[in-house]
Amino acid sequence: MKISVIGCGYLGAVHAAAMAELGHDVVGIDVDAAKIEQLSQGHPPFYEPGLPEILASAIGSGRLRFSTDMADARGSRVHFVAVGTPQQQGSNAADVSYVDAAVTALAPHLSAGDLVVGKSTVPVGTAGRLAALIDASGSGASLAWNPEFLREGFAVQDTVKPDRLVYGVRALPLAEEVPLVEEGSTKEAPSRNQLGAAGFETAASRASSTSGNHPDVDTLNEVYAAAVASGTPLVITDYATAELVKVSANAFLATKISFINAMAEIAEVTGADVTQLADAIGFDTRIGRRFLNAGVGFGGGCLPKDIRAFTARAEELGRGQSVAFLKEVDAINLRRRQRVVDLTVEALGDTVWDKKVAVLGLAFKPHSDDVRDSPALDVAVQLRGLGVNVVATDPQAIANARGRHPQLTYTSSLEAALEGADAVVLVTEWPEFAAIDPVWAASIVRGRVVIDGRNRLDAVAWRAAGWTYKGLGRP
Template sequence: MRVTVIGTGYLGATHAACMAELGAEVLGVDIDPDRITALSEARVPFYEPGLDEMIRRHVGSGRLSFTTSLRRAAEFGDVHFLCVGTPQRPDSGSADLSYLFSAVDGLAPYLRRTSLIIGKSTVPVGTAARLTERLRRQCGPDVPVEVAWNPEFLQEGTAVENTLDPDRLVFGVSSDFAEQVLRDLYADLIARGVPVVVTDIPTSELIKSSANAFLATKVSFINAVAEVCEAAGADVRKLAEALSLDPRIGHTYLRPGIGFGGGCLPKDLRALRARADELGVGHALRFLGEVDEINLRARERVIELAREECGGSLAGRRVCVLGAAFKPNSDDIRDSPALAVAAALRDLGSEVSVYDPKAADNARKQFPDLDYALSAADAAQGAAVVLHLTEWAEFGELDPAAIGEVVAERRIIDGRNTLDGDRWRAAGWRYRALGRNVPQRLPARLLPSRQPAA
């Protein structure tokens, strides 16, 4: 099958490569000529494990190619995936659909035969209906064009795996024709037993935004409980472990820390609330506002801990920040909690040095006033406190004794609750983590003796 993928960012480039892997002939389309040139030369302009090798293989075979021409896209394919961004509007929490409408408006004049437009971007419910009306006006009655929705459930860092081995496929369709096309496209996955949910289009649009809102709620819930744990002298990690053993709750997204970021959860959470307001049912999702506030408060809490560790003032103190990407195995810095904290520390007068294995170049473009180191040890030189803010595997493997030789003071705040606190303490570090203000266990000789039973 010959398909086009319109938009070649994180979602589109991954989807294009994976569609080629599943046997389709694929044409990727983007308005950015530099990006198209890079992809045509099998150079991926962002970091996603495994994606560069897959693109290289399929560009080399001729199964995958790229263009800036929507005319060529209309001539090439009968199935067109929409993978453009739907960022938050600068003036509200609503989704900015201008890129989506622009892509459809650019494609429609060149459509000459039966075409299926399949949305993958995360959108407010009702968007597909608006696109359908737009296409009908531009294409006229003589060109059969239909819209379907096939939401993505990718996680950056595992996007290739999520596409080729998904936990479910959602087909939002309004005809047997659209459903069959989607089943043909994903035939290999369906044959392997991947569950398929076939539903109407509005439900499919709501599925992705609801999933992200639910995951965001889990993150903010455990971070809210972490605040209580600190006040009560409890250990949120043990609490989360006990919760995760309940099959009704599960373990995912229950790791306490500085909260979620990235290009999906924050803006999708706000867009869902905004759409509910537009539909007159904003009261039903009012609690999501508190979810958002808790998430942002977690960032403030790690700054408070850093201030405490520096004797009440951060002015003039050197701070090492480990991490810039919003999550490990990615160079994406969109709404990165780590960089938000680093920038706030700088504004408070700190000298901030940041190290990230992959995201430093992107971070430098957005936050040029921060210092960027080439290694964790370089970033830690002379630091009064070290902040662990992105849970890259290499940070968990650092030698606390070696890092201790270059810092000014052995103080570390684990903003992701993933380091081995005992290991850092054994090397002479003062270790702090959100939600774990737990006193040291008393030696056995100091424990009260048991009283004999009466």
């Protein structure tokens, strides 16, 4: 299938390459000429494991090319919209102006039968508005919303083999509605009030079937043929549900992290160990152990801005109270950054001025170079603001961090970061940091104090090597 992917950032570049790898004929379009130039040469503009390989293979096969010209979307049957939806300046709300601009620029190039597929994370109601915009263009194209759940660091595998697919599709006119019960079936037809807001069967009644009997569902099934054939769970629903699925998934994950971090705060005043607490409650399969790692908290280009945008949108809808707890989730999360700063200052003693602190990590999580709203970078910047001589290192994120905070001192050498340090702060749980030999590290630092902002170090081994070890929520 001929496909265009509009917006070639962390999401779009991976999506474009993965779609080409799956056999589609793809053009990736972005307004950033430097990014397009890099991608065209097979060089990802960011670090993502596995992306260089599929990019090279897809470009080599002739099935993937990149362009800055929206006219190159012409002729594609499916147009994925993967542009950014960052937090607005001075507000919690999402800035949807990039999505609006992309769809407006795309509209003149659409033809009847084309399907525009939103992948960006948007406030509920956006898809309905964009569908009206596409209708007004008179092209005969339609819109679906297909939220993306990829995790940076695992983006390629998550795109090729998603854990679920969600299609938010337009309501078909009721006259076009398909029979809800197959001929000869003894099952009763569902009543009108069992139908979804979209005016046809909802996910509950349809999810077991991959043949949507809806042209846009059929098109999406063709795009994702491999995933659909392998039995990937499929939820077919209306626009609003599809939009809400994404933000509520992120709200849930953020809440789970802040929940355990709130327990860490209680553990800190009671002498309890939050890591053991997490293990113990995590054995309950209703709770589960994942996303229960207490530490410096979540960050990145999604969770923080998505929970804020959700709160802002709910307030606009007169339902602010329903998700007011997300403000507390955000506040707990930000307090953990402060806690790491406070522990470090405490460890440095009376004066912090010009004491050297090795900050291990800048990316918001390992296996990524993304520093958007990164707790690690935030801690480094706050310590620098207090006059600490911060020397920060990260396997992949130095260039991005330097672009945002040139005032910090960076080194790609772990040894150079540790050498002569008065304290060591671990804030991104890269495997190479977790694997540091505490005996070796003790031999090159000046002060043997380590603040483990991710609770990833072996406290017993570090203490045995002469370190004062401070974890979060641990005695």
